[in-house]
Amino acid sequence: MNADLLARWKRIRGFAFDMDGVLSPAGLLVLEDGTLIRHVNVHDGMAMRVALDERYKICIISGSGEEGMQIRFERIGVEHIYFGVKRKLTPLEEFALYYGIGLHEILYMGDDLNDIEPMRSVGLAAAPADASRDALEAAHYVSPFEGGKGAVRDVIEKTLRIQQRWPGKV
Amino acid sequence: MNADLLARWKRIRGFAFDMDGVLSPAGLLVLEDGTLIRHVNVHDGMAMRVALDERYKICIISGSGEEGMQIRFERIGVEHIYFGVKRKLTPLEEFALYYGIGLHEILYMGDDLNDIEPMRSVGLAAAPADASRDALEAAHYVSPFEGGKGAVRDVIEKTLRIQQRWPGKV
Amino acid sequence: MNADLLARWKRIRGFAFDMDGVLSPAGLLVLEDGTLIRHVNVHDGMAMRVALDERYKICIISGSGEEGMQIRFERIGVEHIYFGVKRKLTPLEEFALYYGIGLHEILYMGDDLNDIEPMRSVGLAAAPADASRDALEAAHYVSPFEGGKGAVRDVIEKTLRIQQRWPGKV
Amino acid sequence: MNADLLARWKRIRGFAFDMDGVLSPAGLLVLEDGTLIRHVNVHDGMAMRVALDERYKICIISGSGEEGMQIRFERIGVEHIYFGVKRKLTPLEEFALYYGIGLHEILYMGDDLNDIEPMRSVGLAAAPADASRDALEAAHYVSPFEGGKGAVRDVIEKTLRIQQRWPGKV
Numbered sequence: 211m212n213a214d215l216l217a218r219w220k221r222i223r224g225f226a227f228d229m230d231g232v233l234s235p236a237g238l239l240v241l242e243d244g245t246l247i248r249h250v251n252v253h254d255g256m257a258m259r260v261a262l263d264e265r266y267k268i269c270i271i272s273g274s275g276e277e278g279m280q281i282r283f284e285r286i287g288v289e290h291i292y293f294g295v296k297r298k299l300t301p302l303e304e305f306a307l308y309y310g311i312g313l314h315e316i317l318y319m320g321d322d323l324n325d326i327e328p329m330r331s332v333g334l335a336a337a338p339a340d341a342s343r344d345a346l347e348a349a350h351y352v353s354p355f356e357g358g359k360g361a362v363r364d365v366i367e368k369t370l371r372i373q374q375r376w377p378g379k380v
Numbered sequence: 381m382n383a384d385l386l387a388r389w390k391r392i393r394g395f396a397f398d399m400d401g402v403l404s405p406a407g408l409l410v411l412e413d414g415t416l417i418r419h420v421n422v423h424d425g426m427a428m429r430v431a432l433d434e435r436y437k438i439c440i441i442s443g444s445g446e447e448g449m450q451i452r453f454e455r456i457g458v459e460h461i462y463f464g465v466k467r468k469l470t471p472l473e474e475f476a477l478y479y480g481i482g483l484h485e486i487l488y489m490g491d492d493l494n495d496i497e498p499m500r501s502v503g504l505a506a507a508p509a510d511a512s513r514d515a516l517e518a519a520h521y522v523s524p525f526e527g528g529k530g531a532v533r534d535v536i537e538k539t540l541r542i543q544q545r546w547p548g549k550v
Numbered sequence: 551m552n553a554d555l556l557a558r559w560k561r562i563r564g565f566a567f568d569m570d571g572v573l574s575p576a577g578l579l580v581l582e583d584g585t586l587i588r589h590v591n592v593h594d595g596m597a598m599r600v601a602l603d604e605r606y607k608i609c610i611i612s613g614s615g616e617e618g619m620q621i622r623f624e625r626i627g628v629e630h631i632y633f634g635v636k637r638k639l640t641p642l643e644e645f646a647l648y649y650g651i652g653l654h655e656i657l658y659m660g661d662d663l664n665d666i667e668p669m670r671s672v673g674l675a676a677a678p679a680d681a682s683r684d685a686l687e688a689a690h691y692v693s694p695f696e697g698g699k700g701a702v703r704d705v706i707e708k709t710l711r712i713q714q715r716w717p718g719k720v
Numbered sequence: 721m722n723a724d725l726l727a728r729w730k731r732i733r734g735f736a737f738d739m740d741g742v743l744s745p746a747g748l749l750v751l752e753d754g755t756l757i758r759h760v761n762v763h764d765g766m767a768m769r770v771a772l773d774e775r776y777k778i779c780i781i782s783g784s785g786e787e788g789m790q791i792r793f794e795r796i797g798v799e800h801i802y803f804g805v806k807r808k809l810t811p812l813e814e815f816a817l818y819y820g821i822g823l824h825e826i827l828y829m830g831d832d833l834n835d836i837e838p839m840r841s842v843g844l845a846a847a848p849a850d851a852s853r854d855a856l857e858a859a860h861y862v863s864p865f866e867g868g869k870g871a872v873r874d875v876i877e878k879t880l881r882i883q884q885r886w887p888g889k890v
Contacts, residue, residue, distance in 0.1 A: 581757065
């Protein structure tokens with residue numbers, strides 16, 4: 211890892227995640243009434259709990275979003291969940307302002323066209339292994355894990371290990 | 381890519397997709413009452429929205445089909461959804477006629493025996509990576525992505541990039 | 551393929567399939583009331599329809615089994631579905647007797663310990679790529695496809711192509 | 721396998737499994753009301769049945785847990801199911817005491833931070849292929865199979881084969 215990238219990891223105090231294709235896989239179930247059902251990943255959930263315990267800030271910003279996912283992420287302790295968002299930069303700036311964090315101290319992970327603007331605005335832009343070509347090109351860091359399959363765990367654990375705040379052996 | 385194939389990509393003005401094994405994975409859930417539940421892919425959905433915004437025409441032609449998928453694709457903006465089709469060439473020709481597009485200007489993506497006839501009738505026949513042997517042999521282009529896992533995104537993004545109408549960097 | 555194995559393929563007139571791990575993946579969903587929900591594969595379904603049209607006989611023999619799967623396979627046209635079976639050889643012999651087929655003319659595909667006895671009784675024993683070690687060792691043929699992900703399509707298409715009864719190019 | 725590790729396998733009389741990421745995949749479905757739906761693996765289920773028949777003891781220890789999974793595992797014959805556990809070592813010791821088994825005679829399979837303590841307490845600590853880094857480092861044995869995709873089958877079958885109690889050919 212070059213010095214510039216390492217400096218970016220060291221500055222991170224908050225995480226912002228897209229939902230579909232990042233916290234949940236790009237594939238989702240369609241019920242008979244058109245309701246969408248998503249998968250979540252328990253390793254991601256564990257890492258979010260650890261990060262919140264260590265006083266990192268987390269928000270979720272999605273163009274879609276249903277009740278069940280809201281309940282799931284609230285149980286983990288995520289307080290800033292923005293669903294049904296048109297332009298993602300707006301809630302991202304609101305989240306940063308609320309906690310007095312600079313955008314350069316935020317890691318944003320996204321996977322598609324509507325994530326490019328926030329990815330270009332933050333200190334560290336990340337993408338899952340199976341992100342779209344545009345997101346892969348906009349990312350400072352591409353996780354070896356796919357969306358909904360450990361990509362979120364990967365960037366949280368990496369951040370906390372680099373900052374020596376991960377509870378396991380460092 | 382040879383010149384003939386590139387010419388085929390450059391001519392495309394409309395897309396026709398099979399559903400099972402193309403827009404959704406070959407694997408589908410069977411509920412207790414026999415209802416089938418499918419997965420869709422958010423990257424495919426994003427690409428269909430972009431293509432429709434850019435005035436490309438899209439239709440979906442399936443031998444099966446349930447209410448939930450109809451709702452899903454209508455929300456994306458797809459207006460021509462043919463479900464419960466016996467012989468797929470008929471709605472394909474209807475779709476082409478409606479928009480005044482020639483069959484040589486249509487990309488059809490299919491994955492099994494009942495897709496061979498429409499695949500042989502269009503300008504560009506495509507198949508997902510996990511299509512059946514007959515569909516793979518009938519295809520001008522085989523996507524590296526599987527059905528329901530990005531194959532549709534792949535052919536739409538490829539078409540629009542070749543035609544310099546994809547919104548990201550070209 | 552050696553001559554003995556080819557002779558086995560050429561003799562096949564009927565197919566017998568285990569369900570869990572063969573027609574559906576080894577992984578299945580558990581609903582809140584303990585109900586099990588399975589995946590099926592559309593490529594498998596297409597091949598079963600083709601085989602039945604070509605007058606091959608098909609039965610399904612499972613130690614478990616729920617209503618939804620019964621409905622699914624009946625719609626495809628499978629008439630001999632044995633669910634909740636303790637010892638699988640019994641319905642297999644019943645199926646063979648009913649159609650006047652010898653066990654040496656049957657291809658049985660299984661994936662675990664309770665499939666070993668029928669696998670040793672038929673003319674051609676097959677296993678999916680992800681079968682248990684015992685089933686892999688008992689098989690004359692191991693499909694490159696996993697259970698519920700094309701293993702059934704593979705053995706049906708292979709049989710019909712060898713016997714020049716597959717509808718595509720041979 | 722070195723002599724120390726083989727000795728550990730030979731001593732095993734009981735199995736303790738985490739649920740999420742071990743008996744079921746790390747990915748789980750979130751229903752509209754926030755209910756979590758998990759996958760189980762039929763190969764794992766078969767192995768648990770064989771082990772129980774051979775008088776091995778099995779318990780399941782999870783920080784989460786819903787009704788449907790309780791029903792599923794009870795049907796297989798697992799009598800010690802601990803759900804909603806805060807600190808996993810407590811029920812593990814209770815289970816060992818109940819059957820008069822030493823912790824050194826137990827194989828514990830876990831995949832994340834809250835499994836490290838029990839993994840360090842037993843005779844043989846195992847982890848699925850896709851476990852978190854801490855669990856992989858704490859494991860004496862890492863299965864080539866992922867959680868919910870055969871990891872449990874692998875360690876049970878391996879134990880019984882080494883102890884010559886597996887019903888297939890040894």
